[in-house]
Amino acid sequence: GTRIMKTKRSKDGKILEIDLSSPPVNALSSKDLHELASILNSIMVQASEDYDYSTDGDGDMRTCVVILSASGRGFNAGGDLKEIESFQNHVGIMRQCVASARACGSIANCAVPVIAAIQGYCIGFGNLIIWF
Numbered sequence: 001g002t003r004i005m006k007t008k009r010s011k012d013g014k015i016l017e018i019d020l021s022s023p024p025v026n027a028l029s030s031k032d033l034h035e036l037a038s039i040l041n042s043i044m045v046q047a048s049e050d051y052d053y054s055t056d057g058d059g060d061m062r063t064c065v066v067i068l069s070a071s072g073r074g075f076n077a078g079g080d081l082k083e084i085e086s087f088q089n090h091v092g093i094m095r096q097c098v099a100s101a102r103a104c105g106s107i108a109n110c111a112v113p114v115i116a117a118i119q120g121y122c123i124g125f126g127n128l129i130i131w132f
Contacts (some may be wrong), residue, residue, distance in 0.1 A: 005035050014064040016043070021070045025077035028125055032080075033099035040066065040106035040114070066110065068129070069117040078124020100125050 006019040018039060022028060028036075043063045070076060079100070084092035107114050107129055116129050 005032060005039065007039065013062060015067065016063045016065070017067045017069055019069055019071070020076060021072060022080075023072060026070045026072055026074060026126075027077045027080040029080040029083045030095040030099035033096075033103040033125065037099075037102045037106040040103075040110045043110060043112060063112055065112055066114045067117055068114065070119075072120070074120030074126075075116070075118040075122045076124065076126025077121065078126060100128060104128050 006021070008017045008019070009015065018036065020026060020028065020032075020036070022032065043066065079093075079096040084096055086092060087095065103125070114129075116126075118126070118130065122130065
């Protein structure tokens, strides 16, 4: 089935938590990585608008920080090996590389801080994002 990345906001809307959980080992498909990039890119658009973050009076849900989290024994096991193996030759790994680069670029260029709540193992893409 198709998995939709879960997001959750704090009551005031300023903290956005993105749940990267994908049991059993939190490996991410290229679709997951593109979805993460799209979520982060939409925050960049919101943050570029004139907005006074010091007031909450209008109830506007503006993100001030993003937290990447995952449940389970570890944070991230890297790319989805089953997805990679489902393509012939090098196509699968190239899809993962392109998607990982897009997601990392979105993290690096996000208009608000992105915090990775890492626990347990952190491999592949999970390891990449700690550099941003």
